[in-house]
Amino acid sequence: MARPATGTVVEREGVRGRSYALRFRVGGKRQFEVLGRSPEWDRKKAEQALTDRLAQVRLGIWKPQRPERVEVAPADRSVHVFASAWFERRGHEVSERTREHWLWALSNHLLVVLGETPVGEIGPEEIDTFKRVKLSEGALSPGSVNKALRVLAMIIDDAIAYGIHAGPNPCRGRLLKTSKPRRTWLEPDEAGALIDAAGHHRALLAVQILGGLRIGEVINLRWRSVDLSRAKLTVEASKTDAGRREIDLSPSLLDELKLHRAGATYDGPNDLVFATKNGTHRARGNISKQILRPAIRAANVTREEAGLPLLPVGITNHSLRRSYASLLYEAGANPAYVMSQMGHTNSGLALEIYAKKMEVQRDTGQRMDALVRPDWNGTGETIEFVDVQVGAGAA
Structure with missing residues (x-):
């Protein structure tokens, strides 16, 4: 029936x-x-x-809608029509993650507000209307509104190239002001506390904190890429060429992975290291909700009972990756090694963390005083400085 x-x-x-x-x-x-x-x-x-x-x-008398064919002038193509064609053209050029981001921006935001507007008529007024509508809804931060506008900017770039939009691109220079994100990472005792609080998921957090894997790399990691005999982990699939790399496993991380494999249901070469109970990929969002956040709460309970400071506010999966860089510097690694282990081509993040670790390790204030009065430390006593060396080639 x-x-x-x-x-x-x-x-x-x-x-x-x-x-x-x-x-x-x-x-x-x-x-x-x-x-x-x-x-x-x-x-x-x-x-x-x-x-x-x-x-x-x-x-039984319904028939599919068959509208009369109307030739639409290129400039009259709606954002919905042009963006759909753009997605079909460009979607195969990017990763699945990027396609998901484009669909999020289009389906949930851009097409809802601007979908029926002719793409050739998108100007500063329409851009400002989009920003106003999204901010008034309260669901998106200024940064997220800007992410959607960057997708629209790519679409209009194509419309300009095809002669459908006269240009210039109205998205350029009209992004919302945003504050610089606060980058968080864990100190050594905090990192250990979080791993200990993760229960049977401790290996999953350990591979981020002690191995520096991106969350997508964790999800896609297979046992064939983990060489427990050589203490090496190969990242096969990553978002950049530099991301495909071989990571040195620390003794603690090696032990965690050995124990995890010993208790794993799926331990064949092609099985996922951190599979679901059905052997499938874990969802990104579920790792945060079901593993990281509960571990943070548990670690904070333990630390509070011990009279220790709570973990930093705003810890995310990417914070764990930054913690890896911080721990490597703490252990004496140099920036070049850290970049290679993290799969970075841009030195920005590695050097930012390096600089902040050096600020903590060096007595900057006393050194400044010594530049003014080499023989004075505020008490009349002569002071002597010893350089902190951070790996070969460190500044």
Whole structure:
């Protein structure tokens, strides 16, 4: 027996008014019919149209919508039409993660507000409207609004190249002001506390803290890439060429991985190291919600009972990767080695962490005083300085 017809009214707010469409099923197949926008259409009228369509389906007289073919001038192509074609053209050139980001920006934000606007008419006013609407909703931070606008900027770049938009790109120079993100990482005692608080997930956090893997690299890591006899881990799939690398396993991380494999259900060469109970990939969001956050809470309880400071606020999976760089510097590694182990081509992050670790390790204030009065330390006593060496080639 065929499924009964069911459906919903789709309602979207855009810069040119509120638009309405129908989404319903016929014999189990999804159908989508665009009705129009206000003021010609409203919610009540759209609901009546849905009732009519479902009645037609039940009587067996419904026919798919076949609008007359209308030649659309290039400049009149809507953002929705042009962006959909752009995604089809460009989607194969980027990673799955990037495609997911583009779909997030388009489906959840850009097309909801600007979807019906002709792409050739997108200007500063439409960009400012998008920013105002998104900020007023309160769901996106200024940084996230900017991420969506960067996707729109790429789309309009193509529209300009194809002669559909006259240019210049209205997204350029109109991003929202954002504060510099506060980068967090763990000190050695904090890192150990978090691993200890992770229970049977301790190896997953350890490979980030003591191995520096990105969360995507953790999810995709397979046992064939872990050489326990040589204490090496090979990152095969990464977002950059430099990201494909061989990591030296510390004795503690090696022990954690050995214990993890001994208790793993899936331990074949092609099995995922951190598989779900069904042997599949873990979801990024679930690692944060189900593993990292509970471990942070547990570690804080233990530290509070011991009278120790709580872990830094805002710890994320990427904080654990930064902690790896910090720990390497603490252990005496030089920036070049840290970059190679982390899979970086840009030295920015590695050197930022390096500089901050050196500020802590060097008595900067006393050194400054000594430059002014070499024989004085504030008490009249002569002081002597010893350089802190951080690996071969360190400054």
